[in-house]
Amino acid sequence: MSSIPDQNIFPHATGKAAETVAKHQEPQELIFHAGWFCPFVQRTWITLEERSIPYQYKEVNPYKKEKHFLDINPKGLVPAIEYQGKALYESLILCEFLEDAYPSYKPNLLPSDPYTRAYVRIWFINKSIVPATMRLIQAQEADKQKAALEELLKGLATFSEKIKGPYFLGDEFSLVDVAVAPWIVRDYIIRENRGFTRDAAGETWKRYAERLETRESVLKTQSDKEHYAEIYGRYLRDEAQSEAAKAIRAGRAIP
Structure with missing residues (x-):
């Protein structure tokens, strides 16, 4: 949040x-x-x-x-x-x-099988990708940017090992995909400013990211990129005063 x-x-x-x-x-x-x-x-x-x-x-x-x-x-x-x-x-x-x-509205994004449902919960509450991305965006010194980038790439590699197909669970789009999609569509910020490339995260992650960013529900909830510039400029300069930015700055979990 x-x-x-x-x-x-x-x-x-x-x-x-x-x-x-x-x-x-x-x-x-x-x-x-x-x-x-x-x-x-x-x-x-x-x-x-x-x-x-x-x-x-x-x-x-x-x-x-x-x-x-x-x-x-x-x-x-x-x-x-x-x-x-x-x-x-x-x-x-x-x-x-x-x-x-709204159980009758399809598709359901949490599987009905209890084990798979719990497995999805483990992976959509992923604590490596989002915090590492935020740390990378806000990091100012070169050594801190390097460390944050390495942390993010490691987290993406671990996540990628679990991807079973076009989506995290295979053919089925789930809440795991929902949870990471907004950071995929914003990763141009760290590509343009922090040296990140999808290639460095591996071919599996690259294909997965490309698939997610073109899904209709993701496209329909995106604004034009130029209007994100002022917001993320503040994060890139570590001037943002959102609760998320303050938490990253203080080494706390994002609220």
């Missing part, structure tokens, strides 16, 4: 994401409070789109968080939802909740 970034960000989704937002303005029993820029938001958004669950999209203003939103999530973090008048938050919890609350 992510806090709202600093100031001067673009105020709304653009590109394909804007088209998706426009289709989800009618009132629904599920209200999705989101920030178009946020990779944690995109996890839940991909799940909603992947499974064609009806929802109403509401963009959260970064600097004028309404009292109603803060009542939903006092931390002021997105994503958050209201479901039948009740509030929930945390991106991966929301993804699982959608499986339980």
Whole structure:
């Protein structure tokens, strides 16, 4: 889950994401409070789109968080939802909740088999890829950037060993894929600024990343790249004041 970034960000989704937002303005029993820029938001958004669950999209203003939103999530973090008048938050919890609350909407992204279901949970709560990516983005000194890049490549190699096909489980798209997809579509940031290449992560990871970034639900929840520049520029300069940035800076787990 992510806090709202600093100031001067673009105020709304653009590109394909804007088209998706426009289709989800009618009132629904599920209200999705989101920030178009946020990779944690995109996890839940991909799940909603992947499974064609009806929802109403509401963009959260970064600097004028309404009292109603803060009542939903006092931390002021997105994503958050209201479901039948009740509030929930945390991106991966929301993804699982959608499986339980809308079981008839297909495809299900958690397998029905208990073992495989638990196995998916182990891998979608992956603590190597996301923190390492954030550390790499925020690292300023050359030695710290090198160490963070090595850490990320090691994490991607370990993850890649478990990929069974076009998607993590094979032919079946699952919450493991949902969890990492937003960082794959943003890896151009570390390619352009921190020396990362998908080739260095191995052929399996490269093919997997290319497959994920072209999936329809991923494309439909992406804004135009140029509007991410101000946000990630602050992370690249280690000036961001989001809760995620503060946690990385302090050596804590990302909230």
